[in-house]
Amino acid sequence: MSDINNRVRKQIMGYIISQAISVVCELGVPDELANECRSLPDLAARVGADADALGRFLRVLVAEGLFAEDGAGRFALTEAGELLRVDTPGSLCHLVGLMSNEAYVAWGHSAHSVRTGKESFTEAFGKPYFEWLSENPSAADEFDRCQAGLVEVRLLPLLNRNWTEATTVVDIGGGEGTLITRLLRNHAHLRGILFDLPHVVSESASKFCSADIGDRTSVVGGNFFEEVPQNGDVYVLSQILHDWDDESAGKILSNCRRAIPESGRLLIVEQVLPEVATAHPMALLDLHMLVLLGGRERMATEWRRLLSDHGFTLESITAGPRSSVIEAVPA
C-alpha cells in the first residue's frame, strides 16, 4: 500500500492511538515501568490487566515509539514514553487525563460544534462542562488535579517576570491554587487572593492557606461573570479566556476592568496561535476548546482586539515553553 494511503488510514484511525495511551495511563503502566523493564505477565498482574490484551495495546504504542519490547517479550519505556509517568518533570500524563473520559465522549458529538459553532459537551451531557463538573465531584477532582499538574510548565514566563512593583495578586479561576502558591513562595513580598467557583475554592482553601504563606493569602468564592475581587493590583487569568467565546470572555474582562485600579496590570497566561495555519499543537487545543466549552485559542491580533474592546491595552507578549504571558494595562 502506498505511503499516502497508509498515512490517511492512520489519520482516520488516530483516536485508537490516543485511547490506547489513555488506557495504559489509567492502568498506571508507565509508572510500573519506571527504571525497569517487565515481562508481560508480570506487568499485567501488577496493573490488573489481561496479559494478551495488554500486549496488543502495548505493541500499538511500541510502533508509536512510546514503549520498547525486547526479544524476550519484556516491555520498557522509551524516552518519549517517560513523559507519560506521573513523576517525570514536565509530565504529560495530566494532558492525557484532560483528553480522556468525558472529553472523549464530547468529541463523539463534535459534528454539533461544526454545525452550530457551539460546544458539543452540552449536547452529549445535557449541561455545560463546568456546571456538569460541579455535580460530578470525582471528575471535578481529576480536572483540578490535571490542571494543577500542567501549571508547572505554564508558570515559567510568569515566575520570571519582574514582580518588585506588585503587591497583591488576584488569581481569577485559580483552581487548586497551585500557580498563586508558587508565585507567593518565590516572591515573599506578594499577597495573594485565590478566586474560583465556591465549590472549587472550598476544596482549595486548606491547601492554599498552608502555614508558610498562610498569612499572605485569602480565598474568595464567586462567579467571574458577576464580579471579581477588588483590592488587587495584578490580576492573573491563567487558561481562563480560552474556555469561552468572545462574548463571554469579554464579560470576564469587563469585570476585571471594573475591579482593577488604573495603575493595575492584567496578566493572561494563554496560548497565542500563529497567524498562519500550521500543525501547531495549539491548533488541536483550539478545536478541543470549541468542542468542550465553545471556547477558542486566539492569535495576537485577536488578543489585541478582545482586550481593547473591553478597556485594556495589550502591552507585550512573552512566549514561554508552552503558554505565553499576555500583559495588558487599563486603557
Ligand SMILES: C[S@@+](CC[C@H](N)C(=O)[O-])C[C@H]1O[C@@H](n2cnc3c(N)ncnc32)[C@H](O)[C@@H]1O
Ligand atoms: C482551565 S481551568 C484553569 C485553572 C488554573 N487557572 C490553571 O491555570 O490551571 C478554568 C478554571 O475556571 C474556573 N471557573 C469556571 N467557571 C467559573 C466562573 N463562572 N467563575 C469563577 N471561576 C470559574 C474553573 O473552576 C477552573 O478552575
